[in-house]
Amino acid sequence: MLQLDRIELPAEAEALREEVRDFVGEVLSDRKGRSSDFASAHDPEFSRQLGARGWIGMTWPKQYGGAERSFFERYVVTEELLAAGAPVSAHWIADRQSGPLLLRYGTDEQKAQYLPAVTRGESFFSIGMSEPNSGSDLASVRTTAERVGDQWKINGTKLWSTDAHRNHYMVALVRTEPPSENRHAGLSQLLIHLREDDVQVRPIRNITGAEDFNEVVFEDSMVPADRLVGEAGNGWKQVTSELAYERSGPERFLSTFRVLVELVRAVGDSPDAYQAAAIGRAVAHLMTLRRMSISVAGMLEDGKSPQVEAALVKALGNDFEKLLPEIARSVGPSTLHAAGWNEYRETFVDSLLNTPAFTIRGGTREIMRGVIARGLGLR
Numbered sequence: 001m002l003q004l005d006r007i008e009l010p011a012e013a014e015a016l017r018e019e020v021r022d023f024v025g026e027v028l029s030d031r032k033g034r035s036s037d038f039a040s041a042h043d044p045e046f047s048r049q050l051g052a053r054g055w056i057g058m059t060w061p062k063q064y065g066g067a068e069r070s071f072f073e074r075y076v077v078t079e080e081l082l083a084a085g086a087p088v089s090a091h092w093i094a095d096r097q098s099g100p101l102l103l104r105y106g107t108d109e110q111k112a113q114y115l116p117a118v119t120r121g122e123s124f125f126s127i128g129m130s131e132p133n134s135g136s137d138l139a140s141v142r143t144t145a146e147r148v149g150d151q152w153k154i155n156g157t158k159l160w161s162t163d164a165h166r167n168h169y170m171v172a173l174v175r176t177e178p179p180s181e182n183r184h185a186g187l188s189q190l191l192i193h194l195r196e197d198d199v200q201v202r203p204i205r206n207i208t209g210a211e212d213f214n215e216v217v218f219e220d221s222m223v224p225a226d227r228l229v230g231e232a233g234n235g236w237k238q239v240t241s242e243l244a245y246e247r248s249g250p251e252r253f254l255s256t257f258r259v260l261v262e263l264v265r266a267v268g269d270s271p272d273a274y275q276a277a278a279i280g281r282a283v284a285h286l287m288t289l290r291r292m293s294i295s296v297a298g299m300l301e302d303g304k305s306p307q308v309e310a311a312l313v314k315a316l317g318n319d320f321e322k323l324l325p326e327i328a329r330s331v332g333p334s335t336l337h338a339a340g341w342n343e344y345r346e347t348f349v350d351s352l353l354n355t356p357a358f359t360i361r362g363g364t365r366e367i368m369r370g371v372i373a374r375g376l377g378l379r
Contacts, residue, residue: 002376004309006291007298013072020080023053034085035350036257039162039212039361041087044121050081050088051121056095060103064111065119071301075250075294082254083261089163089212094118096249098125098171101189101242105230110191114169126164128172128192128216129239132157136360136367138173138239139183143218145174145190150225152176152190154218160361164214165201170194172216173239176232187235191227198222208353241305243363249297253289253317255358256324256351260286266333266344278331285320289313308375315368318359325352 027049028034035041050056058074060066081088099118102110117123134140143156158172170192177186194201198221203211230238260282267275293313299306328348359365373379 002308002312003299003306004292004295004312005298007295009072009076009294010070013070013076016073017076017080020055020077021084024080024084024086028084028086031085031087034258035347036082036085037255037351037354038082038092038251039089040350040354042089042163042166042212043087044090044124046087047091047121047124049121050091051119054119056091056121057099057115057119060099060115060119064103064115065117066115071297072294075297079250079254079290082250083257085258090124090166091118091121093127093162093167094123094125094169097127097242098169101171101229101238104241105189105234105238107226109226110229114191123169124163124167126161126167126170126194126214126216128158128161128170130158130160132159132215136364139187139236141173141175141187143172143174145176145188147176147225148222151222152225152227154190154192154221154223156218158216158218159213160204161201161214161216162212162361164194164216165203165211167194170216171229171242173235176235184236186233187239188232189229189235189238190223191229192216192221192223206357208350240307243307243310250290250293252314253286253293253320255321256355257286258347259324259328259351262344262347263328263332267331275331278327282324282327285323289317289320292316308372311363311368311371311375314363315365315372318365318368321358322355325355 027046047056054067055077057064057066058069058077059071060068062068095118099115102114114123129138131141131143143154143158145152145154154172154174156174158170161170164170172190172192174188174190175186176188180186192199194216200217200219202215202217204213204215205211206213264279271279296306296309296313299309325348332344332348370379
């Protein structure tokens with residue numbers, strides 16, 4: 001059953017919003033070419049500054065460096081950073097999903113070893129789910145891990161691993177048992193040290209000329225047995241719970257938010273009727289998605305696992321992210337003489353080139369619709 005309750009952010013969360021805005025206004029005042037896409041800018045120093053303020057691992061236990069704050073407070077920090085176009089890519093995956101995964105399934109030793117550095121903004125993680133020729137069929141992974149004494153021997157390839165050439169670790173989904181009729185059985189998760197383990201990391205240049213995606217190749221790569229996350233064979237359950245964190249946040253509808261900001265600035269105080277209608281439509285979509293996403297944050301605060309609700313936010317949010325550049329194309333200024341034209345054009349072009357990826361990462365729209373349909377008992 002779908003559950004999206006109307007939730008108001010508590011006073012302490014809204015109070016934190018002003019603190020984040022002041023910080024961003026000071027630190028990013030001279031930064032040009034901002035993007036609200038969480039994967040757009042890798043800045044370890046900025047991540048360390050956030051860590052020093054307790055804004056990474058905000059909901060985690062204090063014994064691991066966390067702040068034990070609410071999901072609502074974390075939501076506000078996330079929302080403000082994205083809206084400002086802050087460079088958050090370095091710590092993003094570790095904060096959003098790898099850390100919570102370790103908190104839920106990791107051993108006490110793993111938590112103590114890996115989490116404090118994450119909260120300080122000093123340790124960064126990548127995702128090791130997707131593989132060549134698999135699309136979004138996560139159950140079809142072919143990367144294998146064989147137990148050899150006190151180690152795991154890994155063979156296979158992971159694909160689209162954002163920032164793997166810059167990050168420290170990856171949580172890889174691997175097959176530790178031969179395939180069977182139950183495609184979800186025999187999967188496990190392993191912690192990979194991308195800089196020290198015997199793996200090959202090959203950057204992939206995308207259409208914008210950036211190299212944030214990567215191919216990670218394992219050829220008889222050996223990692224210690226204590227890098228197993230959770231239980232062997234429990235990987236499918238673990239990875240699906242991880243995806244609830246990946247799919248529900250404001251990053252799933254704010255990736256092209258800067259286009260809306262620059263469009264409003266460019267048309268000025270006197271938009272024509274078409275511009276006013278288009279901007280109003282975009283803002284209405286945005287506010288609705290935000291309400292839905294905050295509701296999911298409330299479910300996480302209550303300890304629930306809102307997989308269906310998160311999939312719905314992602315599916316609708318990705319459609320909105322692709323819609324914004326199209327709205328800007330249809331009603332935006334087209335000449336150099338318009339106020340703020342250069343900033344508008346730069347943001348618009350960057351978003352237009354990146355939007356094809358938004359409906360793929362974290363699961364395609366077809367996968368999301370399947371998750372939603374199953375959750376509603378329609379298939």
